[in-house]
Amino acid sequence: MTAPLTPPHQPQHDDPWQTPPAGVSPDGAADASVAADAEKGPDMKTEVRQAAVVLVVTAVSGLLLGLLWMWLAPRVPLVSDATAVFLKDTEGEEAIAADGVFLLLALAFGLVSAGLVFLFHRRGGIALVVGLALGGVLGAVLAWKFGAMLGPTSDVVAHAKQVGKGVTFDAPLELHAKGALLAWPVAAMVVHLALTALFGPRDPEPEWEWNTPYQGAPRPGDENASWGAPEK
Numbered sequence: 001m002t003a004p005l006t007p008p009h010q011p012q013h014d015d016p017w018q019t020p021p022a023g024v025s026p027d028g029a030a031d032a033s034v035a036a037d038a039e040k041g042p043d044m045k046t047e048v049r050q051a052a053v054v055l056v057v058t059a060v061s062g063l064l065l066g067l068l069w070m071w072l073a074p075r076v077p078l079v080s081d082a083t084a085v086f087l088k089d090t091e092g093e094e095a096i097a098a099d100g101v102f103l104l105l106a107l108a109f110g111l112v113s114a115g116l117v118f119l120f121h122r123r124g125g126i127a128l129v130v131g132l133a134l135g136g137v138l139g140a141v142l143a144w145k146f147g148a149m150l151g152p153t154s155d156v157v158a159h160a161k162q163v164g165k166g167v168t169f170d171a172p173l174e175l176h177a178k179g180a181l182l183a184w185p186v187a188a189m190v191v192h193l194a195l196t197a198l199f200g201p202r203d204p205e206p207e208w209e210w211n212t213p214y215q216g217a218p219r220p221g222d223e224n225a226s227w228g229a230p231e232k
Contacts, residue, residue: 050121051131058113058135058188059142065109065184066146069173072105073098075152076171080160088168099177102147106140106180110187117188118195129192136185144181148173 074097077088117132151173153159163169175181 044127047125047127051127053131054117054121054128055131055135055138058132059138061109061113062139062142063146065105065139065143067150068105069098069102069143069147070150073101073147073151073173075173077168078156078160078171079168080163080165082165085156085160095174095176098173099175099180102144102175103177103180103183106143106183107187109139110136110184111191113184114188114191114195118192118199122199123201129189132188132192133185136188137181140181140184144175148175 074094076092076094076098078085079088080086113136114132117128121128148154152170154172156171159169
């Protein structure tokens, strides 16, 4: 019979292939469960609360978007002949330009809001993204209504009578391309997804399973040792 690989009373402490102690990974780190707990994000209750805060803050920031839109959007000039109201420049593109200004501002607000949410909540889940998207929709609608309210009056006839015949006045601030209301939430979700993919926390690497102990190679000098089981 061949000699046993390792005597039962002399464990091989210098064998690099021996089974690691329980609770310790092969490289000496803490147990995988401890690392998994450290990587775990906020619980559902906390995540919903964070999403609600993001929704409210994002929606309220629509007031700033509406103010900027009213300030930067070009005015559509009108004129009255005492019987009707007409465009002063029939070939003017001020109305299209006003929609374009709203669209660009909404895209910028979507980019900034997504960046801030990712900066403060790197481990946010689906609830946070939903809150950001809904807040963007509400913020865009609020900006549209608030900007139109701050702009020239919507009562064109009364305004024309007030300024008099042949006097140029500004038309109400309107958003003709309603699809621009989706620019904010779409931009926010795309930017947040890109930031999460590039800079978000990574899942921990899978741990090797060390179930079957390895007895090690034959030691030098063990002439009768073999790699297999003892021969009978």
